[in-house]
Amino acid sequence: MLGTVPPVIENDGPQAVRPDGPCRVTLRPLAGHDQDEFLDLVGVSADLHRPWVSPPSTPREFRTYLTRYEQPDEESLLVCLGGTGAIAGMVNINSIIRGRFQSGSLAYAAFAPTAGQGYMSEGLDLVVRHAFERLRLHRLEAQIQPENHASLKLIERIGFRYEGYSPDFLFIDGAWRDHERWAITNTMTGIVPAEPHPTQPER
Numbered sequence: 001m002l003g004t005v006p007p008v009i010e011n012d013g014p015q016a017v018r019p020d021g022p023c024r025v026t027l028r029p030l031a032g033h034d035q036d037e038f039l040d041l042v043g044v045s046a047d048l049h050r051p052w053v054s055p056p057s058t059p060r061e062f063r064t065y066l067t068r069y070e071q072p073d074e075e076s077l078l079v080c081l082g083g084t085g086a087i088a089g090m091v092n093i094n095s096i097i098r099g100r101f102q103s104g105s106l107a108y109a110a111f112a113p114t115a116g117q118g119y120m121s122e123g124l125d126l127v128v129r130h131a132f133e134r135l136r137l138h139r140l141e142a143q144i145q146p147e148n149h150a151s152l153k154l155i156e157r158i159g160f161r162y163e164g165y166s167p168d169f170l171f172i173d174g175a176w177r178d179h180e181r182w183a184i185t186n187t188m189t190g191i192v193p194a195e196p197h198p199t200q201p202e203r
């Protein structure tokens with residue numbers, strides 16, 4: 001799905017263009033003023049999200065979450081509709097490790113009112129470009145439960161490759177769950193920054 005699409009963080013770059021037309025979504029970092037819209041969307045998306053993800057659902061949880069994503073090793077991005085700016089989904093780049101790894105781990109969810117219309121596919125394309133061009137990461141990972149068919153289809157469509165299977169990998173919905181491990185590297189996409197990240201060793 002990756003074409004010649006520049007990365008887009010709202011107000012931080014040109015409008016993205018997909019190979020088959022203009023991109024319908026933009027990315028921007030989660031902010032405090034998103035609280036009401038975000039919590040309303042989490043409320044109406046409970047059936048879609050359960051049992052896969054548990055985003056913050058109260059003002060207190062939202063504030064804790066926001067503080068977490070102010071740290072340099074985590075980034076929380078919103079997938080927003082280009083026209084109205086309405087929030088369509090969320091993608092977090094977690095556990096960013098620099099040095100010889102230059103890797104981050106993705107977590108994502110659509111919101112029910114706009115799910116199933118391709119917005120998350122477009123949003124994840126932009127996240128991959130942002131991660132490789134702007135953050136200068138080398139690799140993104142996604143861990144997915146084998147029964148989560150919607151997530152598996154999505155990540156394969158973005159171009160991730162299957163790397164393996166890890167029993168008891170993540171604690172989700174009250175138990176340690178087996179996960180498939182999927183990943184994409186910048187070399188797989190052809191997106192290589194002019195300069196490597198300063199924490200990457202020379203050799």
Ligand SMILES: CC(C)(COP(=O)(O)OP(=O)(O)OC[C@H]1O[C@@H](n2cnc3c(N)ncnc32)[C@H](O)[C@@H]1OP(=O)(O)O)[C@@H](O)C(=O)NCCC(=O)NCCS
Nearest residue numbers: 049052108109110115116117118119120121144150151153
């Ligand atoms: C996984 C999840 C994020 C997918 O979100 P989504 O909104 O369905 O994603 P998309 O709309 O981009 O893609 C879904 C479908 O829309 C289709 N689609 C519809 N219109 C489209 C368009 N204009 N452009 C591209 N795709 C379009 C896609 O082809 C895709 O169909 P397919 O899955 O049958 O191949 C969502 O199901 C979710 O939030 N699940 C719960 C949370 C979760 O599991 N998170 C991941 C944990 S590992």
